[in-house]
Amino acid sequence: MTPRGDLPAQTTTFAGHRTVLAEAAARLGRARLITLVGPAGAGKTRVAAELGRAAARAGSFQHGVREVRLGDLGDPALLARTVAAELGIVDNSRDNGFGRLVESLYDKHLLLVLDQCEHLLEAVRHFVHHLSRDCEGVTILTTTRVGLGVYGEHLVPVPSLGDEAVELFLERANAVPAEETLPDVKALCEAVDGLPLAIELVAAQLGERSAADVLDELGTATLDQVLGWSASHCTGEERRVWAALSVFPADFDLAAAEAVAGADLGTLSELVRKSIVWAGDGRYRLPSAVAEFGVRLLTGADESLRRHVLHYNAFVDEATRSWFSPDESLWINRLREEWPNVRAAIGYALKTPGLAETGTLMAMNVQRTRFTASAGRLGQARDLLAAAREVITEVPLRTSLLAHCAYIAQASGDMATAIPLMDEARALPRQTSTDLNLLIVEATHLFFVEGSPDCVPVYAHIVELCRQYAPPGDTYFTELMHSMAVCFLLDAEAADKATTGLQQTAENSGVAWSRAWGLWHRGLYELLHGDPALVHPLAIEALRTQLAIGDAWGPAYSLWLLACTCAELGAFDRAARLLGALRAQERLSRISFSSMSPFHKVLERADRIVRRALADDYPVITTLGLDLRPDQAMEFALEPVPDAERRPAKPLLPGGLTRQEFTIAGLVAEGLTSKQIGARLFISPRTADRHVVNIRAKLGLPARTSLAAWHRAASGER
Numbered sequence: 001m002t003p004r005g006d007l008p009a010q011t012t013t014f015a016g017h018r019t020v021l022a023e024a025a026a027r028l029g030r031a032r033l034i035t036l037v038g039p040a041g042a043g044k045t046r047v048a049a050e051l052g053r054a055a056a057r058a059g060s061f062q063h064g065v066r067e068v069r070l071g072d073l074g075d076p077a078l079l080a081r082t083v084a085a086e087l088g089i090v091d092n093s094r095d096n097g098f099g100r101l102v103e104s105l106y107d108k109h110l111l112l113v114l115d116q117c118e119h120l121l122e123a124v125r126h127f128v129h130h131l132s133r134d135c136e137g138v139t140i141l142t143t144t145r146v147g148l149g150v151y152g153e154h155l156v157p158v159p160s161l162g163d164e165a166v167e168l169f170l171e172r173a174n175a176v177p178a179e180e181t182l183p184d185v186k187a188l189c190e191a192v193d194g195l196p197l198a199i200e201l202v203a204a205q206l207g208e209r210s211a212a213d214v215l216d217e218l219g220t221a222t223l224d225q226v227l228g229w230s231a232s233h234c235t236g237e238e239r240r241v242w243a244a245l246s247v248f249p250a251d252f253d254l255a256a257a258e259a260v261a262g263a264d265l266g267t268l269s270e271l272v273r274k275s276i277v278w279a280g281d282g283r284y285r286l287p288s289a290v291a292e293f294g295v296r297l298l299t300g301a302d303e304s305l306r307r308h309v310l311h312y313n314a315f316v317d318e319a320t321r322s323w324f325s326p327d328e329s330l331w332i333n334r335l336r337e338e339w340p341n342v343r344a345a346i347g348y349a350l351k352t353p354g355l356a357e358t359g360t361l362m363a364m365n366v367q368r369t370r371f372t373a374s375a376g377r378l379g380q381a382r383d384l385l386a387a388a389r390e391v392i393t394e395v396p397l398r399t400s401l402l403a404h405c406a407y408i409a410q411a412s413g414d415m416a417t418a419i420p421l422m423d424e425a426r427a428l429p430r431q432t433s434t435d436l437n438l439l440i441v442e443a444t445h446l447f448f449v450e451g452s453p454d455c456v457p458v459y460a461h462i463v464e465l466c467r468q469y470a471p472p473g474d475t476y477f478t479e480l481m482h483s484m485a486v487c488f489l490l491d492a493e494a495a496d497k498a499t500t501g502l503q504q505t506a507e508n509s510g511v512a513w514s515r516a517w518g519l520w521h522r523g524l525y526e527l528l529h530g531d532p533a534l535v536h537p538l539a540i541e542a543l544r545t546q547l548a549i550g551d552a553w554g555p556a557y558s559l560w561l562l563a564c565t566c567a568e569l570g571a572f573d574r575a576a577r578l579l580g581a582l583r584a585q586e587r588l589s590r591i592s593f594s595s596m597s598p599f600h601k602v603l604e605r606a607d608r609i610v611r612r613a614l615a616d617d618y619p620v621i622t623t624l625g626l627d628l629r630p631d632q633a634m635e636f637a638l639e640p641v642p643d644a645e646r647r648p649a650k651p652l653l654p655g656g657l658t659r660q661e662f663t664i665a666g667l668v669a670e671g672l673t674s675k676q677i678g679a680r681l682f683i684s685p686r687t688a689d690r691h692v693v694n695i696r697a698k699l700g701l702p703a704r705t706s707l708a709a710w711h712r713a714a715s716g717e718r
Contacts, residue, residue: 017047017158024051024156028060028111028139031154032132036143038158040289041197041223044143045069047158048113051141055111061139063110071116071288072250072340075347076123081380083114083127085339090376090552092412092590097379098127102134103587109137116288117144125150160194168196172203172275184211191220197289198226204275205233227293230276239297241267242276242286246294247304250340251285259311260304283337305348309355312338312345313362320365324473326510329549335371342366343380350387357397360388364404368474370513373411376552378590382408396431403437410444413592419445436465444481451597451682453489456482476505476514483521488598489682491691492529492658499525516545516554523561528602529658532568536641539565547634555634556585560593560603562637567606571641572613573621579607580625581633588630654714655699662711664691668704669711 020036027034028051036044052065068086073079081097084090084104093100112131117124125148128140132152142148147155161168166186188211192198198221202214209217218229231239244261245252257263268284271277277284286294298304315338323331335342342362349359363384366372372381385405392398402425409418422441430438439462446455459482466475483498499521506518523538543558559582566575586592593599611618628636653662660681667677674689681688692704701707 033140034154036158041195042158043196044158048143061111063108065111067113069115076120079123092378105135111139114142165189165194169203172200173206188215198223200275201230242294243297244304246291249344251283260307309345309349312342316365319369321471323369328511356391373553374551399428400437403441406441413595415595447485448596512549516542535565556589556591564606567609575610576621577625580622665711669708
């Protein structure tokens with residue numbers, strides 16, 4: 001959160017309500033819950049925005065001012081998740097997201113603006129009450145048509161404009177009225193009760209007709225009557241487009257307006273001129289009162305909503321096929337911008353006969369773009385997928401859906417959720433179209449839970465299937481999982497080959513995300529099979545790239561790699577802090593490395609090394625890392641390891657053997673068979689036997705007995 005906040009840019013100047021601003025600003029200094037209350041169109045949103053800007057300019061709140069527009073939100077169950085997303089808080093939680101929000105805000109001093117709460121009153125009451133109780137540094141400013149009725153609430157009425165109404169009219173008028181007509185302008189403002197939205201709507205007509213003519217037509221009018229009058233001065237096409245645009249739950253672009261409402265640029269521009277549609281930064285939206293009136297004009301709501309679903313389904317489908325490209329950041333930004341529409345389209349589709357399958361595929365495809373994970377919105381994705389499981393009962397789609405949900409849980413280390421979902425998917429009849437999804441889940445279970453090298457050939461088969469049938473992003477991801485499994489579970493030669501291939505693919509793709517994982521993977525190889533001293537710069541570059549592209553998922557893996565590497569390098573203080581920071585990052589991202597067997601084994605070794613080296617200092621230093629804020633943890637992780645903290649380089653092992661080869665030779669010296677060696681090192685007996693043969697060939701030894709004798713002698717020399 002920045003001290004300046006993130007209030008949206010205004011495309012028009014602010015006029016009126018100076019008294020309200022002064023009163024509300026005075027209350028901000030002594031109250032923790034202020035509600036701007038007034039009728040629709042009174043200008044509550046603009047007053048709240050101006051208050052926020054003033055507070056941000058004055059630096060009144062250490063952690064800034066943040067606005068969340070709730071008019072776009074239809075489902076009260078998503079309130080906490082929506083607030084978290086708008087505040088940039090990673091929410092991968094499995095509950096409703098409120099706990100994750102409190103975790104992030106309990107020690108913050110900020111102003112939270114919740115705009116347009118009237119349609120979510122009960123949910124907002126509950127939310128505000130508990131957030132105020134649990135986060136004492138948070139001041140909340142809400143806008144609504146009626147008060148919340150929460151203890152400690154300070155109501156600030158936002159009345160109609162008085163003398164300031166004329167100022168607003170002149171600011172918004174399409175033509176400058178002659179001075180002699182100002183009495184008519186004043187009378188017109190009084191006729192619409194000084195409501196800012198009504199004034200903007202009538203001012204937009206000036207030029208085509210005079211203020212006196214408008215006054216004669218309207219007389220004394222409520223906002224609803226002004227909206228009806230505005231509709232009467234639209235063409236039939238403009239009214240049709242206005243009505244169809246009212247199905248959008250959030251702002252939209254021209255392409256969406258064309259697809260859903262059949263609006264061309266000319267019609268849309270005319271609605272903007274008439275203040276029915278607001279425009280800015282290439283996006284459009286309807287004020288809430290205008291949208292509510294538009295719903296009443298709508299004769300084919302089902303058809304417009306269906307078009308909304310189909311448009312965003314096509315958008316998600318294109319994102320799924322296109323994000324793995326040099327335009328990666330563009331697609332992620334587009335997904336972030338369109339997420340409220342995408343989420344609403346999925347929700348509507350899942351509740352609508354004939355569209356449930358489309359909604360389910362959308363929910364699954366969004367995951368394939370990696371958007372919800374990288375943007376820290378995995379909790380919202382889980383909600384949508386859970387809703388899909390309630391309505392999709394037929395195979396093959398249910399099988400595919402269950403496997404997809406199981407994999408998301410596996411990737412988080414949530415095996416308690418993943419295994420029942422996987423078992424349910426396995427119990428359903430298999431069909432060719434679902435085999436790929438089930439194969440991925442089964443391979444990942446073998447990898448993460450059992451630590452079995454049997455997952456490697458399954459992943460290899462999946463890679464071949466993806467190369468034939470899947471988009472490039474899916475293919476790269478399965479290649480990544482295959483290479484990772486090889487690196488953890490097979491020998492150095494196979495790991496080097498897989499890692500090199502993955503890096504080449506990543507570099508050739510031009511995708512920053514894949515390049516970061518290519519670097520991370522080379523670091524993993526060096527940690528497990530090569531020189532740990534080479535890992536640190538690779539992990540640093542991977543982490544730097546992940547942070548630059550706003551990835552909320554990958555940094556946990558980079559912290560894991562850095563913590564394990566520093567332990568191997570002998571930088572024990574740094575390793576301990578990183579271990580503490582990693583635990584905080586696991587809690588933040590809801591990733592559990594302790595449930596992923598290969599990761600857990602390496603992390604356990606690092607933790608054991610550091611505990612032994614630091615003794616009683618270990619808990620103190622890890623707590624220092626645990627207490628770092630996420631941004632501080634990343635800054636610390638990116639620092640180079642000073643030479644003074646590094647352990648002297650280990651001498652080369654006898655015979656030029658790798659660490660793993662020397663270990664295997666030692667097990668031969670202990671009298672273990674290839675089967676026993678495989679069980680000890682979590683590799684297959686065949687792989688263990690091949691290692692023994694290769695070691696003997698490297699050393700020029702004729703038999704296992706001579707290798708055992710060589711190791712005893714070499715160990716004695718060491």
